[in-house]
Amino acid sequence: MNPIQYVDVNMDDLISDLQTLIRQPSVSAQNQGIEQCAKLVKKLLKKSGINSEILRLKKGVSPIVYGEIKSKQNPAKTLMFYNHYDVQPAEPFDLWDDPPFSGVRKGNKIFGRGATDDKGELITRIKAVEASLNTTDDVPCNIKFVIEGEEETGSAHIENYLKKYRHKFSNDGVIWEFGYVDAKNRPIVGLGMKGLLFVELSVKESTRESHSSLAVLIKNPAWRLIDAVKTLRDPGGKILIKDWYKEVVPFTKKDLDLIDKEPFDPSVFKKEFGIQSFTGDKNVLDAKKALVGGATCNIAGISSGYAGEGAKTVIPSEATAKIDFRLIPKMNPKKQVMRLKKHLKSNGFDDIKVRVFHGEAAARTDSSNPFVSQVKDAADKSFGNSILNVSNAGTGPMHPFVNILKSPCISIGSTYMFSRIHSPNEFARVDLLKKTTKCMYLIMKNFGTI
Ligand SMILES: [Zn+2]
Incomplete structure (x- = not known):
């Protein structure tokens, strides 16, 4: 059996581990279940064959769960997965159809706070490594997991963690904690955050x-x-x-080409928000440029x-x-x-x-970095056509990874854009979890062999 087939036949196990994770509340804003969830994540990493430990900064700061597995075939390159085990508060409870920490499955959807953000994303990465270990007794490159517990409250200590564990966390590329899949099921390969x-x-x-x-x-x-x-x-x-x-600095010619190619329908956008025109009456290209770099x-x-x-x-x-x-x-x-x-x-x-x-600060990975084409190739193979996005319009703590660890960072994942993250009835889609797990394996493979 190869790793891709392994993912296909072991989806029930992935789903059950995701449900276990959802059933452990871990609301950082309310300091609920943080320690317990960190221990559970450590256990799940171990179960999949990944060495794991809990790292601490100081009292009162949520721990980081760290995982590592060395590659026998290519010990010279290291890929890092950055994720978080904390979730947003589930309130208002009465707007949920099922209890927020139930992890109930209904057809293609698994419901619960954190189902996608970020427990669903995390599980795809763990299972991709497991698929490789259990079929090839190796991973295509060294793998490191940095899983923090304060992302939903603003990652107040990630920068200090990266400074303290700079050597332990050294790597050649980071896969960001989330990645969007658009309404047409196309994954967005994101290269930056404002x-x-x-x-x-x-x-x-x-x-x-x-x-x-x-x-x-x-x-x-x-x-x-x-x-x-x-x-x-x-x-x-x-x-x-x-x-x-x-x-x-102005956009490079390559960035402008990518922005031009990005799909964006102004009439759908305007209808969604009930607006007649954009700020500054931007045309389509200027609107896209502003979302990426305004x-x-x-x-x-x-x-x-x-x-x-x-x-x-x-x-x-x-x-x-x-x-x-x-x-x-x-x-x-x-x-x-x-x-x-x-x-x-x-x-x-x-x-x-x-x-x-x-x-x-903002962070952006150069679109001509070879890591970009390795990730895009993996996304194209597992999902069909992917879309390169020069930068997300939102903000995330990507800059310390880029500036302290000096790593290129790319976001790619299973977050369907209407997954209701941060809202009642958050869900993960089983079909996307499967495709993303395969994609994560292919990223490791491309990264390790090209
Ligand atoms: Zn979130």
């Missing part, structure tokens, strides 16, 4: 709220904040902070004064805006904060306070 800077701008004018008849004398902090926020970008979305784009300055929320029912004549004493910036490669979050502060100051807004909540 960064994120989240700040709060606030301004206080008076020590208490006051009667609005006094607006002739008392300045309103809401106006002040609106005036400041308006200077940050133009209506088309271009950020007006000095030097914001200074280090950014920086944003977004007002996530703004609050001040009375926003309840009916009328209330009042001058608020303070105003707050939460702003998120998506960052693109070469933008350093710390530098951008300095630029934002400088911008406010030089525009006369030195009374606006800036509080930084989160800053993380």
Whole structure:
């Protein structure tokens, strides 16, 4: 039996191990079941023939489950699988058709919190290694697993873990924790993630709220904040902070070709969100370019004064805006904060306070890296046609892998785009779990032999 046939005949075992994982709640936001789930993952790695241990940073930080298996045929190359064993909270419980940690199977679907994100993804990788070990008594290249427990709360310690275990984790390529499959069942081979800077701008004018008849004398902090926020970008979305784009490099010709080839239907997108046009009235190509490599300055929320029912004549004493910036490669979050502060100051807004909540850089793997074609070939063989995506529009902790471990990172996996991840009735599709497990084996093979 070869590894691909092994995957076909052992799907029941994969499903039952996935159900076992789902039935162990591991909600990082609520510190529920984290230690127990780490131990369970260690056990599952061992069951599949992978050496495993639990790594710790310090008290109060969720452990990382580490797995390793050395290759006899090609000990010179190492592939790493990065995953997480924690899940999002399952609330609201009453919107689930079955209990969220039941792992119940209905036809082609397995339901439960974490069914796809990320326990389903993790199980495909473990089983791909098992398929190789049990049919060839070897793996095509060295394999390392780094499985963290804080991804769903923002991976606060992954960077410190990568620094501490830099040598242990050294590798030649990383397969990212998830990968999307689109509505037409085409897998997306993703080469990057955007960064994120989240700040709060606030301004206080008076020590208490006051009667609005006094607006002739008392300045309103809401106006002040609106005036400041308006200077940050133009209506088309271009950020007006000095030097914001200074280090950014333009797309390469190859990236532009890939972006051009990516399927994107603007009318379907607009219908989905009930919008008439895009920010800045972008055409199709510009919309695709923006999703892949556009920086944003977004007002996530703004609050001040009375926003309840009916009328209330009042001058608020303070105003707050939460702003998120998506960052693109070469933008350093710390530098951008300095630029934002400088911008406010030089525009006369030195009374606006800036509080930084989160800053993380973007990461991208060069589309001409040979790892890209190895993964794409594996995806094409196991799913049919795959799509190369230069960067995801969202954010993930990819940059420490690229910048500390110096590894190319690629996302590919079994996450059907309508799998309801983070929502009630999350499910994994059995057909995609099977294809992805085969794909993971073929990635190892391509990586080890080419
Ligand atoms: Zn998630």
